Amino acid sequence: MKLSERDRAMLDGAEGPAAQEAMEALVQLGNAYDAADMVDIGYAHVHAGMALYKGDVELIERIAGQGARMAVPVSTNIANADMGDWQGTGAPEALGLLQKRAEAAHRTMGSGTAFTCTPYWAGHWPTWNMHIASIESGVTVFANSVLGARSNRDGFFATYAGITGRYPRFGLHLDENRRPTHRVTVTARPQGTADFTALGYAIGAKLANGVPLIMGLTRRPSLDELDALGVGMATSGGVAMFVVPGVTPPYAADHDDPGLPGVTVAEADVQGVFDDFCTGSESGFDLVHLGCPHASYEEVRHYAALFAGRRVAEGLEVWLTTNRVVRQMAREAGLLAPLLAAGVRVVSDTCPISCHFACTCSPDPALGVEPPSLRTILTDSAKQAHYIRDMIQCPTLFTTSERVVDSAVTGRFVPRARPNE
Numbered sequence: 542m543k544l545s546e547r548d549r550a551m552l553d554g555a556e557g558p559a560a561q562e563a564m565e566a567l568v569q570l571g572n573a574y575d576a577a578d579m580v581d582i583g584y585a586h587v588h589a590g591m592a593l594y595k596g597d598v599e600l601i602e603r604i605a606g607q608g609a610r611m612a613v614p615v616s617t618n619i620a621n622a623d624m625g626d627w628q629g630t631g632a633p634e635a636l637g638l639l640q641k642r643a644e645a646a647h648r649t650m651g652s653g654t655a656f657t658c659t660p661y662w663a664g665h666w667p668t669w670n671m672h673i674a675s676i677e678s679g680v681t682v683f684a685n686s687v688l689g690a691r692s693n694r695d696g697f698f699a700t701y702a703g704i705t706g707r708y709p710r711f712g713l714h715l716d717e718n719r720r721p722t723h724r725v726t727v728t729a730r731p732q733g734t735a736d737f738t739a740l741g742y743a744i745g746a747k748l749a750n751g752v753p754l755i756m757g758l759t760r761r762p763s764l765d766e767l768d769a770l771g772v773g774m775a776t777s778g779g780v781a782m783f784v785v786p787g788v789t790p791p792y793a794a795d796h797d798d799p800g801l802p803g804v805t806v807a808e809a810d811v812q813g814v815f816d817d818f819c820t821g822s823e824s825g826f827d828l829v830h831l832g833c834p835h836a837s838y839e840e841v842r843h844y845a846a847l848f849a850g851r852r853v854a855e856g857l858e859v860w861l862t863t864n865r866v867v868r869q870m871a872r873e874a875g876l877l878a879p880l881l882a883a884g885v886r887v888v889s890d891t892c893p894i895s896c897h898f899a900c901t902c903s904p905d906p907a908l909g910v911e912p913p914s915l916r917t918i919l920t921d922s923a924k925q926a927h928y929i930r931d932m933i934q935c936p937t938l939f940t941t942s943e944r945v946v947d948s949a950v951t952g953r954f955v956p957r958a959r960p961n962e
């Protein structure tokens with residue numbers, strides 16, 4: 542792989558041990574994928590340092606202690622506790638305090654400490670043709686498909702890219718890999734973010750991989766719906782980019798190659814996703830979750846309107862997860878008041894599958910983590926339902942946002958309306 546003078550200097554340790562280690566890792570990655578050279582990146586969305594995973598916060602502290610400083614604007618991904626109010630979610634203090642150590646290490650390195658899966662709603666908005674790196678698959682698919690930036694699904698390499706400002710040129714950083722590989726004809730008529738997560742989930746399940754060209758949508762989806770569509774696809778499959786004509790920049794007519802393999806996604810496929818994630822007890826749900834991926838300001842506004850003047854049913858816990866920037870804006874705009882009055886907990890930095898409920902890791906016993914025993918979690922997101930099933934192994938219920946709120950208020954599950962209802 543061709544390296545620049547600065548790449549070589551970093552390899553020789555000219556920018557310190559952290560940059561040296563980061564460049565070594567990126568060279569290995571580039572060689573593994575036959576990258577011709579490296580590109581400058583304009584932004585990275587990086588690993589938070591997860592307090593639940595033994596040694597993970599210490600890893601971030603070690604990198605910061607070695608003098609790592611972010612070379613480009615950086616945002617941090619989801620964490621294991623709400624660092625402003627871990628007590629509110631029932632997380633043990635030791636976990637909250639350990640998570641805050643990762644926050645401090647990131648601040649030392651210059652990262653923007655948004656701790657979210659939707660950093661774009663916190664102001665990180667990479668633009669067309671910008672090379673970026675991202676640990677979060679939802680950020681990758683949104684950046685590629687809606688913003689026209691260029692990103693692979695990166696894991697910890699995003700941190701190395703943030704430290705060096707460099708990334709090997711392969712995968713979706715190359716024009717030839719950004720062309721549609723499948724033509725997806727949507728005959729379903731999705732409305733709202735829950736439907737769009739289910740549509741994306743159905744597409745990802747049919748394709749597994751590739752770049753779907755999505756035809757048949759009868760209107761331009763909202764930004765929140767596009768976000769939901771992408772996370773759904775990235776959850777059930779390895780999709781990292783979709784193309785919607787008129788949305789994805791740049792779209793050329795020859796992208797609709799008649800030779801592309803085609804699939805159709807009908808209303809029955811979308812409804813099937815809702816049905817598959819309705820495994821829990823319709824009157825026995827004990828946690829309601831809204832805001833997956835982390836809610837935008839517009840979504841918080843929508844949820845605030847849905848809950849205004851109502852009250853969550855006795856004994857139910859309702860979480861709305863968003864990032865701390867949106868939470869602060871919502872607070873200042875008076876949008877938190879109706880939510881809090883209704884009994885909704887507005888949580889930042891984490892979500893049910895990332896917080897102390899997660900049981901797939903082996904937390905340090907000293908943290909005192911005891912996941913609550915939950916009977917059923919009700920959600921308006923196919924992504925959240927998927928990971929609740931796989932990571933918390935808890936039964937789920939899945940319906941539209943409006944009906945999740947109706948369910949939370951009445952204590953009785955209101956399923957999504959079937960097409961003829």
Ligand code: F3S
Binds near residue numbers: 834892924
């Ligand atoms: Fe974000 Fe948690 Fe959903 S990390 S995308 S709110 S599963």
